[in-house]
Amino acid sequence: MKILVPVKRVVDANIKVRVKADGTGVETQNVKMSMNPFCEIAVEEALRLKEAGKATEIIAVSCGPVQCQETIRTALAMGADRGVLVETDVPLEPLAIAKLLKAVAEKEQPGLILLGKQAIDNDCNQTGQMLSALLGWGQATFVSKLAVEADHVEATREVDGGLEVVKARLPAVVTVDLRLNEPRYASLPNIMKAKKKPIEIFKPEALGVDVTPRVIVLKVVEPAKRNAGVKVPDVATLVAKLRTEAKVI
Amino acid sequence: MSVPFINPRDVRFVLHELLGAEELALRPRFAAHDRETFDAAIEVAHDLARDLFLNHNRASDEREPRLVEGRVEIIPEVKAAIDAFSAAGFLAAHMDAEHGGQQMPWLVSVACMAHFQAANVGTIAYPFLTMAAANCLNAFGTPAQKARFMTPMLEGRYYGTMMLTEPQAGSSLSDIATRAELGEDGRYRLTGTKIFISGGDHEMAENIVHLVLARIAGAPAGAKGLSLFAVPRFLVDADGTLGPRNGVVLAGLIHKMGYRGTVSTIIKLGEAAECVGELVGPVHQGLACMFHMMNEARIGVGMGAIMLGYAGYLASLDYARNRSQGRLPQEKDPAKNQTPIIGHADIKRMLLAQKSYVEGAFALGLYCARLVDDKATAPEEQGRREAALLLDILTPIVKAWPSDWCLEANRLAIQIHGGYGYTRDFPVEQHYRDNRLNPIHEGTNGIQALDLLGRKVSMAHGEAFELLLREILVTAMTASLRASLSTLGVALAEAASDLRATTEALHAARDKGEVERFLANAAIYLEMAGHIAIAWMWLKQALLAEEEAADLGLSSSDRAFYAGKLAACRYFFAWELPKTRAQGELLRSLDTSCLLMEDAMF
Ligand SMILES: Cc1cc2nc3c(=O)[nH]c(=O)nc-3n(C[C@H](O)[C@H](O)[C@H](O)COP(=O)(O)OP(=O)(O)OC[C@H]3O[C@@H](n4cnc5c(N)ncnc54)[C@H](O)[C@@H]3O)c2cc1C
Numbered sequence: 001m002k003i004l005v006p007v008k009r010v011v012d013a014n015i016k017v018r019v020k021a022d023g024t025g026v027e028t029q030n031v032k033m034s035m036n037p038f039c040e041i042a043v044e045e046a047l048r049l050k051e052a053g054k055a056t057e058i059i060a061v062s063c064g065p066v067q068c069q070e071t072i073r074t075a076l077a078m079g080a081d082r083g084v085l086v087e088t089d090v091p092l093e094p095l096a097i098a099k100l101l102k103a104v105a106e107k108e109q110p111g112l113i114l115l116g117k118q119a120i121d122n123d124c125n126q127t128g129q130m131l132s133a134l135l136g137w138g139q140a141t142f143v144s145k146l147a148v149e150a151d152h153v154e155a156t157r158e159v160d161g162g163l164e165v166v167k168a169r170l171p172a173v174v175t176v177d178l179r180l181n182e183p184r185y186a187s188l189p190n191i192m193k194a195k196k197k198p199i200e201i202f203k204p205e206a207l208g209v210d211v212t213p214r215v216i217v218l219k220v221v222e223p224a225k226r227n228a229g230v231k232v233p234d235v236a237t238l239v240a241k242l243r244t245e246a247k248v249i
Numbered sequence: 250m251s252v253p254f255i256n257p258r259d260v261r262f263v264l265h266e267l268l269g270a271e272e273l274a275l276r277p278r279f280a281a282h283d284r285e286t287f288d289a290a291i292e293v294a295h296d297l298a299r300d301l302f303l304n305h306n307r308a309s310d311e312r313e314p315r316l317v318e319g320r321v322e323i324i325p326e327v328k329a330a331i332d333a334f335s336a337a338g339f340l341a342a343h344m345d346a347e348h349g350g351q352q353m354p355w356l357v358s359v360a361c362m363a364h365f366q367a368a369n370v371g372t373i374a375y376p377f378l379t380m381a382a383a384n385c386l387n388a389f390g391t392p393a394q395k396a397r398f399m400t401p402m403l404e405g406r407y408y409g410t411m412m413l414t415e416p417q418a419g420s421s422l423s424d425i426a427t428r429a430e431l432g433e434d435g436r437y438r439l440t441g442t443k444i445f446i447s448g449g450d451h452e453m454a455e456n457i458v459h460l461v462l463a464r465i466a467g468a469p470a471g472a473k474g475l476s477l478f479a480v481p482r483f484l485v486d487a488d489g490t491l492g493p494r495n496g497v498v499l500a501g502l503i504h505k506m507g508y509r510g511t512v513s514t515i516i517k518l519g520e521a522a523e524c525v526g527e528l529v530g531p532v533h534q535g536l537a538c539m540f541h542m543m544n545e546a547r548i549g550v551g552m553g554a555i556m557l558g559y560a561g562y563l564a565s566l567d568y569a570r571n572r573s574q575g576r577l578p579q580e581k582d583p584a585k586n587q588t589p590i591i592g593h594a595d596i597k598r599m600l601l602a603q604k605s606y607v608e609g610a611f612a613l614g615l616y617c618a619r620l621v622d623d624k625a626t627a628p629e630e631q632g633r634r635e636a637a638l639l640l641d642i643l644t645p646i647v648k649a650w651p652s653d654w655c656l657e658a659n660r661l662a663i664q665i666h667g668g669y670g671y672t673r674d675f676p677v678e679q680h681y682r683d684n685r686l687n688p689i690h691e692g693t694n695g696i697q698a699l700d701l702l703g704r705k706v707s708m709a710h711g712e713a714f715e716l717l718l719r720e721i722l723v724t725a726m727t728a729s730l731r732a733s734l735s736t737l738g739v740a741l742a743e744a745a746s747d748l749r750a751t752t753e754a755l756h757a758a759r760d761k762g763e764v765e766r767f768l769a770n771a772a773i774y775l776e777m778a779g780h781i782a783i784a785w786m787w788l789k790q791a792l793l794a795e796e797e798a799a800d801l802g803l804s805s806s807d808r809a810f811y812a813g814k815l816a817a818c819r820y821f822f823a824w825e826l827p828k829t830r831a832q833g834e835l836l837r838s839l840d841t842s843c844l845l846m847e848d849a850m851f
Binding site: 014021027030185187191 | 257258281282283285286288289290292293296297299333336337338339342351353804805806807810
């Protein structure tokens with residue numbers, strides 16, 4: 001079974017993002033870019049499935065500008081077998097990415113697509129779900145435990161009330177949550193090996209997908225500064241304030 | 250969101266723009282590499298350092314290694330970090346492919362190590378010592394010694410140490426008294442006491458291989474009678490299986506001001522049980538073999554000092570941007586908000602001073618690392634020879650200058666934090682304590698100064714010195730032909746000729762037989778040479794930054810980065826380089842103020 005793992009290039013999670021002076025977006029020039037942490041977890045899970053003999057090949061796919069190759073290389077240095085880049089400079093929305101991934105999936109015929117539950121740049125949490133609908137495959141989202149059997153997956157999902165266990169027939173789309181595993185670091189020997197692993201490049205047009213954005217960003221601003229809190233002398237004052245000022249009780 | 254501990258933009262600038270790392274990939278030894286593999290390695294180093302080294306830097310300091318029932322106990326994060334470092338392939342990165350290495354250029358390996366040094370100097374010391382010992386065995390060990398000792402070191406199973414110092418033999422290695430007696434089985438039995446041995450005993454590794462300097466019975470006195478021995482904690486059979494415990498035992502721990510994560514030990518050899526050692530390299534050549542490892546260790550010590558300075562600089566920069574206090578002189582309205590302290594001229598002074606010390610030294614440290622590559626792999630014989638000479642003369646400078654001046658940077662970082670800098674709630678006081686070791690170990694700075702003036706400057710009939718001056722003058726001339734930097738170019742050329750005149754004056758005293766006077770003020774000589782070397786590195790950076798800044802398509806952050814380089818260069822030339830004039834004058838006067846002091850007069 002092949003596993004397809006989409007990986008997204010985002011501003012590194014440890015960077016304080018800054019809004020561009022002209023308000024058109026966040027500053028990404030000279031900012032460390034890394035693989036989206038949830039995608040790292042997806043890659044790690046695919047590697048573990050391969051190591052356990054449940055998968056034969058792992059394909060890392062990324063959509064975006066040519067620099068996304070670095071993100072694919074990171075996946076290859078972690079142990080993925082080959083890469084696919086859908087190259088475009090157009091800013092991509094979740095639906096466009098889902099359509100691109102559908103096209104790649106149709107070419108590659110994977111048994112499983114493992115995605116991060118969301119990307120830390122826009123926090124959309126949509127791509128996996130849209131992809132599942134477009135492909136007409138079953139989906140399991142927010143997965144914190146995954147068992148892959150011959151014809152189905154059994155997935156433990158993190159939901160508000162606790163954990164939910166679902167089964168989905170293969171092929172399936174699974175989006176992963178933080179607690180699924182702890183991703184490994186790339187190693188120097190694997191970085192050297194990754195150099196020899198192929199990355200195929202397509203343009204969206206070649207896949208027959210229109211990626212034109214449908215949402216216009218008007219303005220990006222910093223969140224409002226939080227004001228300092230006040231100290232209250234006792235519980236009675238607190239209750240009074242909550243009742244009369246905050247009006248929450 | 251953690252405070253940054255290294256500046257990736259500057260790493261890229263020095264590695265690629267200033268030192269052209271990519272060029273190295275054209276050489277056969279590094280053919281499997283390219284910019285992508287270099288950058289990927291740096292990135293892994295960055296992430297590992299941040300996640301697994303920085304995370305316990307404070308904990309290692311607060312819960313230093315201790316003795317529990319005769320065993321050294323070290324917090325578990327240390328071994329976890331070293332295991333991850335090893336699993337990522339860093340221990341063997343620069344080694345030959347046949348030994349499982351990646352044949353990474355030394356330059357890139359040193360740049361990778363810099364991240365770990367900035368994040369946690371106490372933990373990275375164990376791999377650092379292990380890699381140095383492995384290199385020494387690689388150079389001088391027999392094939393059997395390599396297989397039994399070096400290979401498991403490169404796999405992260407065995408750790409290494411270097412054992413030189415004894416209570417009566419610190420700076421004076423020629424007074425080493427540990428004895429080695431050749432047994433009938435062809436192996437040596439060692440007896441003696443070693444002190445200050447970093448990583449000398451603990452339970453983190455399957456085995457520890459000590460590289461020990463000792464004197465074979467009957468050998469001549471002095472440094473020429475010392476030989477090098479591999480002394481494992483557990484004996485190792487021919488097939489690599491571990492045998493019984495060797496008689497190299499812990500006699501006590503040393504409690505230090507800083508660098509607490511690295512266990513410091515007193516070790517007894519052959520006291521209760523016999524201590525078996527194997528000769529490494531030729532008889533009586535021990536010091537030369539050890540110096541093979543010491544020279545790279547000295548660049549490593551310099552880099553450690555630089556990275557602690559760098560981490561402190563970045564921490565104080567972050568603090569200065571976020572701490573508001575007071576108002577600017579022109580603001581008279583007390584109702585106005587306080588200003589972030591980075592707005593105060595005096596804070597900017599302390600930031601710029603730090604920037605000029607740490608970034609100047611960082612460039613010099615990596616320049617020396619590149620010389621290590623050129624010495625081995627430059628295409629022409631002359632290139633290899635010149636690199637070796639430059640490296641020889643720069644080694645005492647790159648060890649000593651940063652360990653004084655990047656420590657000064659740490660002092661300024663504390664000052665910027667005000668009272669908070671003096672508390673253990675901020676990292677800068679630990680940076681200072683950790684960095685305070687660097688002028689002391691691997692040869693004190695006093696010894697480095699004697700090495701520079703007494704040996705390196707006149708080695709190979711002064712060729713290394715002339716070569717260094719030539720390189721400095723090439724940069725000075727280039728700058729002097731460019732209107733915007735010409736005054737700096739002229740200033741550097743003048744300082745270099747000052748250094749030559751000073752050296753000649755000192756040599757004249759030596760040639761008259763005034764050896765004591767010649768060497769008396771060596772420390773000032775080293776500082777003068779160091780300041781000139783750093784000014785040279787700054788001018789190289791400024792030349793480049795100016796060219797890059799001419800690109801109109803530059804992003805605003807790149808533009809600020811290059812402007813910052815130019816400003817720091819101008820600062821160093823205005824505030825620091827002029828000090829060398831007074832130093833030169835003092836040195837040429839062969840001043841005897843210190844030399845003539847008598848004990849009773851103090
Ligand atoms: C934390 C730590 C870790 C260490 N790790 C190791 C290790 O792993 N292995 C190891 O073998 N050693 C190690 N050392 C020992 C270290 O290398 C020595 O401390 C150092 O070489 C100085 O020796 P000393 O302490 O005996 O000082 P001394 O040699 O007594 O020096 C005292 C002072 O006298 C000056 N001085 C000495 N001789 C001269 C001279 N001829 N001319 C002018 N001035 C002179 C020195 O510069 C110094 O200022 C470590 C030390 C420390 C503190």
